[in-house]
Amino acid sequence: MSHAASQTHATATQTTPHRLLYFFVAFVLLMFFGLIYAWSLFVDPLEAEFGWDRSATSVVFTLSIITFCAGMLVAGALEERTSPRTVMLITAACLGLGLIASAFTESLPFIYATYGVLVGAGVGLGTDVVMSVTLKWFPDKQGLASGAMLMGFGGGTMLLSPVVTTMLGALGWRMTFGALGAVFVVLVGAGAFIMKLPTPEYVRPLLEKARQNATVAAVDMTGSQMVRTPTFWVFMVYLMLVTCGGLALISQAVPAAMELLMGAGAAAAGAGAAGAGAAGVGASAALPEAEALMLATAAMGSVSAMNGLGRLINGFIWDKFGYRLCLTWIAVAFAAGMLCCAFAMMGGNFPLLVAGFMLLGLMYGGNMCSMSAMVGTFFGPKYYGINYAIATCQMIPAAIVGPQILALSQMGSGSYLGAFWVFFGVAIAALVVSLFIKPPKAA
Numbered sequence: 001m002s003h004a005a006s007q008t009h010a011t012a013t014q015t016t017p018h019r020l021l022y023f024f025v026a027f028v029l030l031m032f033f034g035l036i037y038a039w040s041l042f043v044d045p046l047e048a049e050f051g052w053d054r055s056a057t058s059v060v061f062t063l064s065i066i067t068f069c070a071g072m073l074v075a076g077a078l079e080e081r082t083s084p085r086t087v088m089l090i091t092a093a094c095l096g097l098g099l100i101a102s103a104f105t106e107s108l109p110f111i112y113a114t115y116g117v118l119v120g121a122g123v124g125l126g127t128d129v130v131m132s133v134t135l136k137w138f139p140d141k142q143g144l145a146s147g148a149m150l151m152g153f154g155g156g157t158m159l160l161s162p163v164v165t166t167m168l169g170a171l172g173w174r175m176t177f178g179a180l181g182a183v184f185v186v187l188v189g190a191g192a193f194i195m196k197l198p199t200p201e202y203v204r205p206l207l208e209k210a211r212q213n214a215t216v217a218a219v220d221m222t223g224s225q226m227v228r229t230p231t232f233w234v235f236m237v238y239l240m241l242v243t244c245g246g247l248a249l250i251s252q253a254v255p256a257a258m259e260l261l262m263g264a265g266a267a268a269a270g271a272g273a274a275g276a277g278a279a280g281v282g283a284s285a286a287l288p289e290a291e292a293l294m295l296a297t298a299a300m301g302s303v304s305a306m307n308g309l310g311r312l313i314n315g316f317i318w319d320k321f322g323y324r325l326c327l328t329w330i331a332v333a334f335a336a337g338m339l340c341c342a343f344a345m346m347g348g349n350f351p352l353l354v355a356g357f358m359l360l361g362l363m364y365g366g367n368m369c370s371m372s373a374m375v376g377t378f379f380g381p382k383y384y385g386i387n388y389a390i391a392t393c394q395m396i397p398a399a400i401v402g403p404q405i406l407a408l409s410q411m412g413s414g415s416y417l418g419a420f421w422v423f424f425g426v427a428i429a430a431l432v433v434s435l436f437i438k439p440p441k442a443a
Helices: 003-050 054-081 084-102 108-135 142-192 200-212 230-251 253-261 264-269 271-277 289-321 323-347 350-379 384-392 395-413 417-434
Strands: none
Touching (some): 003 108, 003 142, 003 253, 003 289, 054 108, 054 230, 054 395, 084 108, 108 350, 230 253, 230 323, 230 384, 230 395, 230 417, 289 323, 350 384
C-alpha cells in the first residue's frame, strides 16, 4: 500500500467513530423534532377550553408545516454563509420561545404565531442543518443514512407521545408546552456544540466510490439547476399527492380514532355495525372517553412507529433495488391504507383502522425518505442542504389541502369517511405519476 493510500486509510479509520457519533446525535435530535407531528395530542384540550372548532385548530398544524418548509429554506441559505452551530443555536431559540410562549395562549392568532410559526420554523431550521451535516459524512450511503436518521424523526411521535400524554394529564397543556420548551433549549443547544462538518480528505474517497457505483449523481446540481429539470417537477407532483394524505392523517389521527371509538363510526354503519359488534373483538362500541383517548393515542403511536420504520425500509430499498420499486410500494400502501380506514369507519372496526394507520405511516415515512434520497442521488450531495429544503416545499400545498379535506369532511358530515375515499383516489393518481419519474440527464 502506498504512503498516500495508507494515510487515507488511517484518516478514514480514525474518523469513522465520529461519523457514527454524529449519526447518533442527529437521530436523537430528529426524534425530538418529530414531536411537531404530535400536535393532535393538544387539539382536544385546546378545543375543550376555548370552544374552537376542528377547522380552526387544524390551521395550527398547517401553519407549522408551511413554516417548517420556510425554516428549511432559511437553514439552507444560512449554512452557506455561517456555520451549523449558528443555525442550531437559532433553532434552539425558536423552539424554546415558541413552545414556552404557547403556554400563554388565549386566542387562535396567538397559538398560530407561537406553535404554528415559531415552532414550525424552528423544526425546519433544525431538521435541515442536522440532515445536511450528517449526510455529508455518508456520501456512500445516502438512502440508508437518510432513512435511518428520518426514522428518528418519524418515530419520535411514537416514543415521546405517551410521555406528552402523561404530562398533559398531570400538568395540563400549559405546563406541558413550557416543559417541552425548556427541554428543546437544552437538547438542541448541546447538539450545536457537537455537530460539525467532515473534512474534504475524509469525504473524497467515499464520494468517488459512490459515483463509480452510480449511487450518487455524477454531477452536483445547484438549486437553480435542479428546478430546471423535468425530473424535479414530476417528482414534486408525486411527493405532493402522497404527502397530502400522510399529513391529513397525522394532523388528526387521534380525533379520527376517537370518532370510531366513541361510537360515531359504528353509528354511521347502521345495522351492519350492530352485527359486527356481536363479534366483540373486531368491532368497536362506544367507550368511556378516558379509555378511548388511550386507545386513540396508541393508534397514533402506530402511525409514528410505521412512519419511522418506513423511512428505514425505504432507505434500504433505494440503495439496493433503486427508486422505481420505492415509489411503487409507497403508492400501493397509500391506497391500501385508505381502503382499510374507509371500511373500518363503515364497520366500526378499530383493529382495521389501526391497520390502515400503520400502512399510511409506512407509506408516509417511505415518502419522506424518498424525498431525501432523491435529492442526494439524483442531484448530488454538495448542495444537499438547499436542494432538500427546496424539495420539502412540496409539503406546503400538501399541508394546506390534506388536513382541510379531513376537517371539512368531519364538520360537514360528522365523519371522516368521505375524506378517506377522496384520498384513495389521490393514491391511485400518485401511482400513475410515479411511472413518469426518471433520473435527470447529465448536463
